[in-house]
Amino acid sequence: MKLNSGCNKDLMVLTTAHEFGHVVGLGHENNRCARMNPTLEPDGTPNHCTQHTLRYWLSHVLQKDDLQGARAIYQR
Ligand SMILES: [Zn+2]
Numbered sequence: 811m812k813l814n815s816g817c818n819k820d821l822m823v824l825t826t827a828h829e830f831g832h833v834v835g836l837g838h839e840n841n842r843c844a845r846m847n848p849t850l851e852p853d854g855t856p857n858h859c860t861q862h863t864l865r866y867w868l869s870h871v872l873q874k875d876d877l878q879g880a881r882a883i884y885q886r
Pocket residue numbers: 828829832838848
């Protein structure tokens with residue numbers, strides 16, 4: 811994983827969470843709101859989520875779909 815320097819550090823936090831999602835085996839979520847949506851808006855809103863502030867997303871990094879995906883992979 812490589813993050814470009816010069817990016818807003820708060821957006822890097824959200825991007826890193828997304829990229830670690832891939833590391834643990836999650837793919838992109840293209841229908842429901844999730845940190846694993848393929849793109850995010852400049853305020854950190856994943857592209858299938860309701861718009862919120864960057865401050866909101868920093869305290870709500872993972873969405874229900876992200877957690878369900880991880881549980882589906884690792885919970886036995
Ligand atoms: Zn991705």
